[in-house]
Amino acid sequence: MHISTTLLAGGLLSMQGLVLGAGISGTSGYTLVPVFNTKKLSGSDLLPTVQVINKPLVDEDGVTRAAKGHFVTAVDSTMFSVYPPIQGCGYGLTTTSAEARYRGCSVAMNMGFFDISNTTHPHCLGAVVSDDVLIEHDATGTIHFGLTNDGNWFIGYVDNEFLASHTLASLADRCDSTGSCANDSDLPWYFRSLASGQVQLVNKGKNYVNESSGVNTFTTEVSGRTAIGLLKGGRLGMVQIDGRTGQDGIDLFTLADVMVNLGFTEAINLDGGGSSTTAINGALASLPSDGCPDDKTGYFGCERAVSTIVCLHSSPQELVVGAI
Ligand SMILES: *[C@@H]1O[C@H](CO)[C@@H](O)[C@H](O)[C@H]1NC(C)=O
Numbered sequence: 001m002h003i004s005t006t007l008l009a010g011g012l013l014s015m016q017g018l019v020l021g022a023g024i025s026g027t028s029g030y031t032l033v034p035v036f037n038t039k040k041l042s043g044s045d046l047l048p049t050v051q052v053i054n055k056p057l058v059d060e061d062g063v064t065r066a067a068k069g070h071f072v073t074a075v076d077s078t079m080f081s082v083y084p085p086i087q088g089c090g091y092g093l094t095t096t097s098a099e100a101r102y103r104g105c106s107v108a109m110n111m112g113f114f115d116i117s118n119t120t121h122p123h124c125l126g127a128v129v130s131d132d133v134l135i136e137h138d139a140t141g142t143i144h145f146g147l148t149n150d151g152n153w154f155i156g157y158v159d160n161e162f163l164a165s166h167t168l169a170s171l172a173d174r175c176d177s178t179g180s181c182a183n184d185s186d187l188p189w190y191f192r193s194l195a196s197g198q199v200q201l202v203n204k205g206k207n208y209v210n211e212s213s214g215v216n217t218f219t220t221e222v223s224g225r226t227a228i229g230l231l232k233g234g235r236l237g238m239v240q241i242d243g244r245t246g247q248d249g250i251d252l253f254t255l256a257d258v259m260v261n262l263g264f265t266e267a268i269n270l271d272g273g274g275s276s277t278t279a280i281n282g283a284l285a286s287l288p289s290d291g292c293p294d295d296k297t298g299y300f301g302c303e304r305a306v307s308t309i310v311c312l313h314s315s316p317q318e319l320v321v322g323a324i
């Protein structure tokens, strides 16, 4: 069957500010936050913005280091997408900037973790939904960030059963070839976009690292970091900090403090280290820590190929999903 969908504008929602869902307990549950209401905005006010972060901060280990990176905000959820590598999850990796050029992103950051040890099939870890299509069905264990078809941001834990009943494909199964659906009233919302991270940084406006699952020794290590979350009113926010593991960058406790200070109400940590990247208009804007092949001087930092990215377009995206 063929279903044509248009991304819901935030303006359709009147429940701005309401937090729905079961709440997050540390290892389970989820929260739905209505997307920003864009009704009163137009033109360039709808576009994502990028600010540069450049501030000395005292880390968990008591050492003062410069936190250098990017703070991105976006109000229009119809310009938000999650993309797998160009070849698809598990078949290859793509640099954030190359992926951003391919997908037409005005701002992009790396997103989910992947199986870096499997060189032939570097699987995307966690569940991945990209522009309504379920790409990776491995939702066990970690915290996810996503967008629903009915205009909510999703933050929380997803198991495979929940995932299977909250995808467009599972809903389309209930519809006939004319597009008329059985049991309309109990059709649930479905994921428009979804990918996973590790460690919930902020919950209800507070540093939540100590309460979160997924904390390990890397949590207190300074490194390059990328994080995504929500600001007041359902604005999307992302923070990317440059770093080299163990030398410079930021640890997750300090990153969570930074995000609380920036006004995040909810946030999760994404893939970091050498994966941490910001691309603006398809060009690398961050300072990656990986060395470059064939660089005898050691002066250069090269962008790591990663799995999923967050893509912020410069115009609303209309999704046409065919042949489900
Ligand atoms: C890599 O993934 C492929 C495909 O799932 C699998 O067959 C293979 O065993 C994996 N290799 C390693 C080293 O895990």
Ligand SMILES: *[C@@H]1O[C@H](CO)[C@@H](O)[C@H](O)[C@H]1NC(C)=O
Pocket: 174, 182, 183
């Ligand atoms: C519709 O709901 C009824 C009652 O809950 C159920 O028996 C039936 O299987 C449902 N049909 C579909 C297509 O889901």
Ligand SMILES: *[C@@H]1O[C@H](CO)[C@@H](O)[C@H](O)[C@H]1NC(C)=O
Pocket: 207, 210, 253
């Ligand atoms: C996290 O826990 C450690 C050890 O109990 C404590 O020292 C620290 O202050 C806590 N941090 C936050 C942000 O609550």
